[in-house]
Amino acid sequence: MSAQVDTSNWPLPANGVRFITPPRLRRLLARSPLAQGCYPLALGFYPQAQGHRMHRPQPEDHLLIYCRAGQGWLETADGRLAVSGGDLLLLPKGVTHAYGADVDKPWTLYWVHFDGELVADFLKPLGKGPLWRIGVQPRLLAEFDALLNLRKQGLNLAHFVHAAHQLQVLLTSLAVLPARATLKSGRVLDVDAVQAVMRAHLHDALNLDELAAQFKLSRFHFAKTYRALTGHAPIQDFIQLKMAHACRLLDEGEQGIRQVAEQLGYDDVYYFSRLFRKVVGMAPSHYRALHQG
Secondary structure (H helix, E strand, C coil), rough: CCCCCCCCCCCCCCCEEEEEHHHHHHHHHHHHHCCCEEEEEEEEECCCCCCCEEECCCCEEEEEEEECCCCEEEEEHHHHHHHECCCEEEEECCCCCEEEECCEEEEEEEEEEEEECCHHHHHHHHHCCCCCCCCCCCHHHHHHHHHHHHHHHHCCCHHHHHHHHHHHHHHHHHHHCCEECCCCCCCCHHHHHHHHHHHHHHHHCHHHHHHHHHHHCCHHHHHHHHHHCCCCCCHHHHHHHHHHHHHHHHCCCCCCCHHHHHHCCCCCHHHHHHHHHHHHHHCCCHHHHHCCC
């Protein structure tokens, strides 16, 4: 049986949107092999949502809220959190919560209720929530707008299967959004900035001490913060960027394996080949042969 959708009855303003997937289509989505992993139950957009408030005890679906501007609050069993523009809320099925707009500066938000057999797998890369301060991301706003186009389509399964895939893209895109952390010193560690330094050094060596020094952090605090933001060690990501560039060189040019290794700062071609095999899953020569067709 598909989940019951529990949306607010807050009165929509002129530019507000609230759209609920009809029960018949929810049942079809839940049975469709193309959509049953994760599909939308209801979605909407609330601009300057004065008076918006909701309490959901034991909800039967998952809810994603993205605050574009303004302020609001979220309350769970762990306490009350302030919400502002650029914050993302992920409220899982079965977890009691309440939320609402700030009285003086009411939030503007996108939201989508969803369910499916693979929702846990889609949400796992995001880690623990329920709130992420990701900033206002134009790409994410565009993905919500694309999903909201569902309300303009006919009530046939094909449009809703397509919307299910748009929702899945939106969820997976959250795992690769630029991440940043504000440290106790007040400095900000931005993963995009770190990886920009890595890309600038693809043709030479860069160790952890040198990378940490670029951001005026100790080796320990830099590595710990970077891993907390990405789930990976910084040098691991640096090697992966190098190997991705090696793939491009092998795809695009006629250089030998040794020349490719030297372009990436590896004097020992055998060491380069071992790294390449570890990251890519095959030797550089096999990779090149694979792409000659």
